[in-house]
Amino acid sequence: MATDAFAPGSMTWLLGIEDTCVYPPARFDMAPLDEFDLTEHTLRWREDLATAQELGATAVRYGVSWPLVHVAPGVFDWSVLDERLGYAAGDLGLTVIADLVHYGTPTWLDGSFADPRYPDSIAEFTGAFAARYRGLVDHLTPLNEPITTASFCGLRGVWPPALSGWTGWTTVALGIVDGIRRSIAAARSANPDVVIVHVEASALYMPSTPDLEAHAELLRGVSALPTELLLGLVGADHPMHGWLIEHGADPVDLARFRIAAPSIDLLGVNYYPDLTPRTLVAGSGSVEQIATNRWAEGLRDRLQWFADRFAVPILITETSIEGTESVRADWLTDSAKAVLDLRRAGFDIRGYTWWPLLDFVDWSYASGGRNVEEFLLSPAASGQAIGSARAEIFGDTAAGKSAFLRRMGLLALEEQPDGSLRRVATAAAPVFERLALLTRADGLRGRAG
Numbered sequence: 001m002a003t004d005a006f007a008p009g010s011m012t013w014l015l016g017i018e019d020t021c022v023y024p025p026a027r028f029d030m031a032p033l034d035e036f037d038l039t040e041h042t043l044r045w046r047e048d049l050a051t052a053q054e055l056g057a058t059a060v061r062y063g064v065s066w067p068l069v070h071v072a073p074g075v076f077d078w079s080v081l082d083e084r085l086g087y088a089a090g091d092l093g094l095t096v097i098a099d100l101v102h103y104g105t106p107t108w109l110d111g112s113f114a115d116p117r118y119p120d121s122i123a124e125f126t127g128a129f130a131a132r133y134r135g136l137v138d139h140l141t142p143l144n145e146p147i148t149t150a151s152f153c154g155l156r157g158v159w160p161p162a163l164s165g166w167t168g169w170t171t172v173a174l175g176i177v178d179g180i181r182r183s184i185a186a187a188r189s190a191n192p193d194v195v196i197v198h199v200e201a202s203a204l205y206m207p208s209t210p211d212l213e214a215h216a217e218l219l220r221g222v223s224a225l226p227t228e229l230l231l232g233l234v235g236a237d238h239p240m241h242g243w244l245i246e247h248g249a250d251p252v253d254l255a256r257f258r259i260a261a262p263s264i265d266l267l268g269v270n271y272y273p274d275l276t277p278r279t280l281v282a283g284s285g286s287v288e289q290i291a292t293n294r295w296a297e298g299l300r301d302r303l304q305w306f307a308d309r310f311a312v313p314i315l316i317t318e319t320s321i322e323g324t325e326s327v328r329a330d331w332l333t334d335s336a337k338a339v340l341d342l343r344r345a346g347f348d349i350r351g352y353t354w355w356p357l358l359d360f361v362d363w364s365y366a367s368g369g370r371n372v373e374e375f376l377l378s379p380a381a382s383g384q385a386i387g388s389a390r391a392e393i394f395g396d397t398a399a400g401k402s403a404f405l406r407r408m409g410l411l412a413l414e415e416q417p418d419g420s421l422r423r424v425a426t427a428a429a430p431v432f433e434r435l436a437l438l439t440r441a442d443g444l445r446g447r448a449g
Helices: 041-054 079-091 118-132 146-155 165-190 210-230 241-246 251-257 295-310 325-344 363-367 388-393 428-441
Strands: 012-016 059-063 070-072 095-099 139-141 195-201 204-207 266-270 277-282 287-291 314-319 349-354 411-415 421-425
Touching: 012 314, 012 428, 041 079, 041 421, 059 079, 070 118, 079 095, 118 139, 118 165, 146 165, 146 195, 146 210, 165 195, 165 210, 165 251, 195 210, 195 314, 204 210, 204 295, 210 241, 210 251, 210 277, 241 251, 266 295, 295 314, 295 325, 314 325, 325 349, 325 428
Parallel strands: 012 059, 012 349, 059 095, 095 139, 139 195, 195 266, 204 277, 266 314, 314 349
Antiparallel strands: 277 287, 411 421
16 A cells, blocks of 8 residues: 555545445335446456556545445455455555445345444444554545435435435434444544545535525535534534424434544545536426536635635545546546646645546436436536436336446446447546646646646
8 A cells, every 4th residue: 555645745646436335125116226236347346446557546446335245233244355455455556545335334224324223333344344454445434425325315215214305314414424423433443544534525506596595505504514513513503503403403412423523634525517516496396406517617616615614635536527538538637727726726635536437327227217316417517418318218227228327437338239348448548647647747746737
């Protein structure tokens, strides 16, 4: 493992492999959503990790498939991780940021994130993982994107535990925060050298009319809550404190989260130029979110917001764009320039992750083609008909994966006649390699030109 990764002043280039891992209990009406299986990474993991290194990445964000490893309380199957992590961190020398929870829990936790056993269960897993891989994998993300998890699992009932409404959101969010708190404590106890990388989705809401500003402000406040709760920043005077209690939060839990709040070492920010910014419009009885492309302006806005609000060194832990190869290459160039410009302006940004290395299969695939996102895609958002092919085939997953492939990777996936997925480098791949080499040659300061 590279011991100087993410040191002050450094700029690390990372790649991530989409690792959503949701295995629902039998009573849920959805198929397993395992992106490692769907993209055939399960079969071709060695090739994929080697490609990440060949493209110039010195670090990877990598999922550990918690639902498959933690087979029962106190029982773990480490065989797959031993091989893969040994190869990535040992043989290839990549710094691995282990993604411990990516939207799913073991099926024996019947209540998923709302199960009373969840916080202790994820802490048990985290402690065991940190102890087993100490010195090989010292960078851990306790849970990817709390606000997205709470939306899918608590607000809109898409994934287990399939709660709904803001009370459901609050239940899942508080369970998640409690789990992260206990996970950090377990990790630091098992490995004093552990580096905690807290990863959150960014959010950018723009009302289309003045009367929607109050709703935009609510969504902005909600988007900050998981990280603020984790860091002990939600006291009685916090503007969302009363809202949390109104939606089912126990004041005792809120007070407990203020005591001995954990620290995080790096703050991961996820931003997609055509998906993160949302324009709010009045729908029939509800407020709809329309994805609105704000390109690098939106990225700069969100990175400055996170830096100002939390004062923790930042990594861009996910960014990419869906579209043609040239669109992906343009976004990589322009977003990298924005990041490097902010670094030169004094912002403590220590890494950039293109996510995903490979195209991946849309999450609707596991739900029979039903759209599961909380926003609507607008062709005007990126100048092309994003998702039009998927829209035409929703409800017909038997037709294959091609219409469900999200074209966001440095490597394209091409479905073959036998159903296998061929990996093909896109025009964005050499751009990433060039940027990684240039910043290293420039003493880690980085020039995008």
